[in-house]
Amino acid sequence: MVGTSVLYQNNFLIPQEDYSKIPEFDYALKEQECISLMKRSKNLRDFKQVHGHIVKLGLFWSSFCASNLVATCALSDWGSMDYACSIFHEIDDPGTFEFNTIIRGLIKEMNLDEALYMYLEMLEAGVEPDNFTYPAILKACALLKVRNEGMQIHGHVVKFGLEEDTFVQNSLINIYGKCGEMRDSCAVFEQMDHKTIASWSAIISAHANLGMWSECLRIFGDMNSEGCWRAEESVLVSVLSACTHLGELDLGRCIHCYLVRNLSGLNVIVETSLIDVYLKCGCLEKGLCLFERMANKNQMSYSVIISGLALHGCGQEALKVFSQMLEEGMEPDDVTCVGVLSACSHAGLVKEGLKWFDTMRFEHGIEPTIQHYGCMVDLMGRAGMLNEALELIKSMPMEPNDVLWRSLLGSCKVHSNVELAEVAAKNLFQPNSHNASDYLTLSNLYAKAQKWQDVAFTRTRLAEEGLNQEPGSSSVEVKRKVFKFVSQDKSHPQCEGVYEMLHQMEWQLKFEGYSPDTSQVLMDVDEEEKRQRLSTHSQKLAIAFALIHTSQHSHIRIVRNVRMCSDCHVYTKLISTIYEREITVRDRNRFHHFKNGTCSCGD
């Protein structure tokens, strides 16, 4: 406390031996000076000097000085909770403010249990909590995700008449959201008289956290119509995430424009979210372009771009970016590795996939999760290594889920392995799993093997389970409207034109040497009907419609609910040449980019 004190250098305090000689010592002034000095402390050492002086000057017993000491020490970046607590315990009769600051300090250093304990002590000491106590204590509950305590404290809020406080309400929205109690969260939100940006932020991120994407966008819409539309990055990031999951490319684009117009620069989180929107909505180039221009890339940005490239079938490029990431000294985590393995799987890079699966475990110490196993089963299945895939499933330390069995079943269909398919199906058709498409996969596999009896049996079982398969459909966006087609669709008002176009397209295709691959129609019907069914697959209708209604050379984007058949694949490749169109088709798994007669998936 002696030596080169900052206090003496700044001449803020008279040395102790002098001040006692001044008869009319102004305590109020000294108090102010001490506090101003305290607030300017840059480290604990400075602070301790001020503390010492306050004690020496006899100012500690002014509760205002003492509480400021506690607050400053508990809440400053250089502060120390131990020291703050020791000051706190020196105070005879701590009040609301002192308890509040200690609670906040504890939360700041994530000592959440202790914060809750302090709150209890506060109540026991008969100190009444106020509108500052609850935002803090509710935050602690939210971080701990303790629903019951949260509800109890909500009771206290009502008891102390604080339920009208905006700050408290925002905190309540947040804690209920974090605990998944959306009814309660929304109830608080809707009762609010004065919603602030923080209220919107809390309710939107709560929905985003639970994957309630449509709700998320609906509330965002309400926020805009109530005129609360501000460049609030955290809100927009949640909304962008919703866009990604819902395939809302247009809204994503709007937000991108808005951000660029209204902010001087984008941070890494916003940029990563934007890239994810573009990649997952089919705009590979746009996403890549943003990625390349990023000033700061982190682990997540790399993860996004790697799994995005995987989604588009660009396995080699994904691996290239991955090695770039490693070169930059960034450690991959489990999510990054899912991206890498799925890139290998989508691009058929079997050797690389097997290698990375080992490297991940033995060089990066990442324990494979069920998702990693999923990628490997896909990868092996695609390559026809069906027995190996089954062995891998059996060797897993965890219970295989239906995703794995479904993947194996799908591969068995591709490689016509009835025997293994039945193993997969047996595991898949559990009492509580009702998935019509699994039955259909199996039935189609039997059909391909001409086992009509088994087809009939499977179909009967499907019927017995009372399952209805959603029909395969293709949607295409024309002039900002989405048009959906199903196979043999005649419901569309302009369907005559579509069928005429289809006819014209077939003519052109014949010149290019296309002949319909009727083996894709897995039904026991005659050749002519097969041909007819094949030619009116939903994807072909959607393409015909888009060719009529969009300008020349414009990009056609189609979204499918199931995977496309190989005939549609060949067909679309040829159409992309004949009509000089780029066509992007998103199926359940990934994107296919058709351009000049080839597809990005490499067949």
Next chain:
DNA sequence: CTAGGGTTAG
């Protein structure tokens, strides 16, 4: 008298 709410991406 002092202080505070929501914080987001794969």
